Amino acid sequence: MDNQCEGDILVRKRRKNVPVIFEKDTPGAAGYRLPPMEVPRKDPGTLLPGATRRQVAAHLPAVNEPEVVRHYINLSSLNHHVDKALYPLGSCTMKYNPKINEELSGRPDLAALHPLAPAEACQGMLELLWDFSRELAAVVGMDEISLHPAAGAQGEMLGIKLVRAYHQAKKNAKTTILVPDSAHGTNPATVRLVGYDVEEVASGPDGRLDLDRLRSRIGLHVAGIMVTNPNTVGLFETRFQEMADLIHSVDGLVYMDGANLNALVGLVRPGDIGADIVHINLHKTFSTPHGGGGPGSGPVGVKAALARFLPVPRVVKEGDRFRWIEEAPDSVGRLHPFFGNVGIILRAYAYLRSLGPEGLAEVSRGAIVNANYLAKQVEDDYPASHPGPFLHEFVTSLAWMRKFGVKNIDAAKRLLDDGFHAPTVSFPLIVPDCFMIEPTETESRASLDSFAVSLRNIAEEARSCPEVLATSPHWTPVGRLDEAGAARALKLRWEWPSR
């Protein structure tokens, strides 16, 4: 290690020496002062039965009010989140969640409604759910929507169950679902879970579906295909319609994974290009909070021929009244208690209504412009894996960093030091040491520019001082974690240090 490099690391590590006082308990401190009691104090023993009384006093922290406020403010910013800075996690569409949607969905007349309230008592809610389904059906060019799935992956599972129900009803003997090798990992997992065989189809050198290869796989055993569009290298599947015709020629069904709809919404409707089934991630395209920020929602849209298989309950409109259908003879059954994650659905409904059709198209255009702008800004150090133009994201390979002894995960960790979330590094598997970058439309040009500077600095560090990358992050509250361990054995509670 040369001296300059060593100096750099020391400078970067210096912050670690400043103690962060997490434990704020100070015996004797209090956040309040009560006036003296004017009535005689009662013996607690006369108020509570013995068995319910504590034997040992509760260990509550003693803190004054400013320290309590500081504690929570600091806690809220220890992790990275989209309200803090850019979160370019490819395929996940980590965009800004408008706060007005939180307020609308939290209105007491909506949020406090009991899920077992009779239909007559919640006509307003039923109308919202019904209307949102109609609007969403129009957005994706489908005939019916199920709002039940609680995530994209559950939407996929419903979709493939619908494929199975369709073939069973027609007594078609089908065994196999085709899945391109660029697919999101959930696609093959879904196929297996529902009981079909996965047949992987390699994509072409341009990163798109290879129709000749696909044609050689077509046969009566094919129940359908799952295709992510735009695909995971950020490209529109230009031959989607041709592919769909091919699948339909053997009575197969086309499942479009629409999790990446953020670049198509308002511009292209999956139902118009040959998809029979599509799922939409409300927690991506429709701006509802993600992951730890809230439950998800992955509605599924279908063509009319599949509507009778959709899960129950369903809302129907009769005249100007709404009611539930609880049973349907051909339904695949129930997928989620009650009617899915309604609090999330309402946020998405507010988003859709506030934007309107032109606003949704603007979202897509913004997402496309931002991805292409960023790709251009960093292309010297981070050339895209496939020729653009891109839709919502682009992928680059960091395999070149290996000759300096570092890899994509090291660069990802270094980004955290600059206050950015890392891009996706675990897929697509067709790009070695990938970095999958999705900036989304809610980033300003200044924000993209500063991210580009950080990326360029990291490329420079890989060449001149790779140790800095290999030992990063240096400035985050905790250093490099055992990621699998941290995810499997989450510690969600503060543990008192022994005193």
Ligand SMILES: *Cc1c(COP(=O)(O)O)cnc(C)c1O
């Ligand atoms: C996010 C994503 C999924 C899965 O959605 P979850 O809500 O995380 O289950 C599926 N496919 C693609 C392409 C995705 O980006």
